[in-house]
Amino acid sequence: MALICIGSVCFSLFHVGILILVIINFFYSHIKKVLPQCFNNDKKDQIQGVLQLKKKNREYGKSTYIKLPGNSSIQDIFHTTQCMSVVLKFGATWCKPCKQTNYYVATLVSIDVDTHKVLKKEHNVNALPTFDFYFFLNNEWILAERIEGANEKELEKAFQAYALSKLD
Secondary structure, eight states, X not given: OOEEEETTEEEEXXXXXHHHHHHHHHHHHHHHHHHHHHHHHHHHHHHHHHHHHHHHTTOOOOOEEEEOOTTOOHHHHHHHOOSXXXXXXXXXXXXXXXXXXXXXXXXXXXXXXXXXXXXXXXXXXXXXXXXXXXXXXXXXXEEEEEEESOOHHHHHHHHHHHSEETTO
């Protein structure tokens, strides 16, 4: 059995290995929160490249507004949409700022949090309205941005970044 001794205390290599794995796991949980922010600009550049190519080729697609029925899942929307952008709008019928819309080519999915309480919890919706901007990149749907609240300038900026304008 191989041992590592520090002073009068000796540890087996097995126990040292376990200790190193625990330390790596601890730091990894903190590092993985920072890493997506480091690579976020790369994804934004890729998204902009895809949108510019679509605009150049005049491949605008079709906008869709979907009020998510009580028995549907978000995965159903992702599998059936023909747009590159899907915006999940978490709102409620009683929320006045939740009723504003924008004019961009995207699939806008309206999700009533009073009806879909499980989705509200799964997506950590804490404010109404909450907009999750998903983009189809490298054969997977990625969450590109989240906006909580009805700040029109932030919403307009996000729609410009992740969807094609119908006016172009």
